[in-house]
Amino acid sequence: MAIDHPVPISVRSVSGGGMDRVVERRGLSPRIKAGIAAALLAAVGIGAYALAPAADSQTIAASRLTISPVTDGRFEDFLPLRARVTPLVTVFLDAVEGGRVDRILVEDGAMVTQGQLLAVLSNAELQLSVLARQTEVTQQINSMRSQELALAQSRNQNERDRIEADLAATKARRQYEMQAPLAARGFVAGRTFKDSADDYAYQRRREAVLARAQATDEKLQTSQLAQLRASASSLNDSLAIARGSLDALNLRAPVAGQLTAFEVQVGQSMSRGERIGQIDSLGRSKLVASVDEYYLGRVAIGQTARLEWSGRIFALRVAKIYPQVKNGTFEVDLVFTRGEPANLQRGQTMQAKLTLSDPAPARLIPNGAFYNDTGGAWVFVVAPDGRSAEKRQVRLGRRNSDFIEVLDGLDRGERVVTSPYTGLVDKTRLDLSAS
Numbered sequence: 001m002a003i004d005h006p007v008p009i010s011v012r013s014v015s016g017g018g019m020d021r022v023v024e025r026r027g028l029s030p031r032i033k034a035g036i037a038a039a040l041l042a043a044v045g046i047g048a049y050a051l052a053p054a055a056d057s058q059t060i061a062a063s064r065l066t067i068s069p070v071t072d073g074r075f076e077d078f079l080p081l082r083a084r085v086t087p088l089v090t091v092f093l094d095a096v097e098g099g100r101v102d103r104i105l106v107e108d109g110a111m112v113t114q115g116q117l118l119a120v121l122s123n124a125e126l127q128l129s130v131l132a133r134q135t136e137v138t139q140q141i142n143s144m145r146s147q148e149l150a151l152a153q154s155r156n157q158n159e160r161d162r163i164e165a166d167l168a169a170t171k172a173r174r175q176y177e178m179q180a181p182l183a184a185r186g187f188v189a190g191r192t193f194k195d196s197a198d199d200y201a202y203q204r205r206r207e208a209v210l211a212r213a214q215a216t217d218e219k220l221q222t223s224q225l226a227q228l229r230a231s232a233s234s235l236n237d238s239l240a241i242a243r244g245s246l247d248a249l250n251l252r253a254p255v256a257g258q259l260t261a262f263e264v265q266v267g268q269s270m271s272r273g274e275r276i277g278q279i280d281s282l283g284r285s286k287l288v289a290s291v292d293e294y295y296l297g298r299v300a301i302g303q304t305a306r307l308e309w310s311g312r313i314f315a316l317r318v319a320k321i322y323p324q325v326k327n328g329t330f331e332v333d334l335v336f337t338r339g340e341p342a343n344l345q346r347g348q349t350m351q352a353k354l355t356l357s358d359p360a361p362a363r364l365i366p367n368g369a370f371y372n373d374t375g376g377a378w379v380f381v382v383a384p385d386g387r388s389a390e391k392r393q394v395r396l397g398r399r400n401s402d403f404i405e406v407l408d409g410l411d412r413g414e415r416v417v418t419s420p421y422t423g424l425v426d427k428t429r430l431d432l433s434a435s
Contacts, residue, residue, distance in 0.1 A: 057429035066419035075362035083289035087280035096248035099123035169203035176200040287334040363406040368418030380417040
């Protein structure tokens, strides 16, 4: 029988722990990691740049825009006007002479007739001045009348002297002719006959001298008399003006109509030329309209307009253009040519249409606020698929309140953005979204 030997105590059990070792895990190097991160960032940047909109484009909801088609039609070249009613004729009342208001005979708003007395002024200084002037003029007129009478008397005296000289010459000639044949026969003394001949020659020369003197005096007297009469007429006119100055203190209505803006009071002192009121024509009115300065070169006197009022059409005509531009507008006067609406009130506003030219076939787009932003030089044209709109240069012509005439750059059937271009004027492309 085999005997099992016991295991020696010095012998220890052997384990596999002495054969194990730690194995290190190897990762990416920092350089490689940095390269991968940079590549990822570049890829993200390229993707973001590709997806981001361009600087000259903008995405906008189509519902925020007004998109209108380009059509062919008939362009009516008219201009809508907002006009106010004013009297056709307004005559202003000014104080010709200053003074104190003594009496007021009518009230503001009253209907007056031509020549009716409205108020009476007093001016003591003017009255004294006019009286002194009247006295001076009267004295000068009397003096000229005296000179005129003296000239007439001188003329008469010259005429009498001429008659007497003619009579004396006739007598001397008769005496000479009677003595001539007798003296030839010796019946009249030679000395006597010679005296008769000398007297006859003297009377003839005297008559000739008087005739020449009378002719000269007549010319001078005629000229002087004409000057005196002209001076007298001028003085009379001056006297009439002086008297008219006094009459100007009586304020009268120059025309018939309604008296307005007449607010004078008794005792009020008024200066010469001061505005005291106005008279408006009765039953006749005109319209005064403000027009944009853009149309200054297209509005002309004689152009026609129409007004629709109470279901009727009233014709008007441009009667006057005020070329002064204020706040971007100028004014025109429109007068009714075939009757006017009843019961028009001063200051009432009305809508009228001014025809600038005859209707004509044209390519049209609806009028919109875009025109104020672009001046009609360009528009946004919507693509056929409706997803975008591109900026396009165009040439636009006339416009009215409804349409604008297209001269070049757009075809019929295309669509354009006609709403305001606020914030879009520096863009060349619009991306239209559904919402």
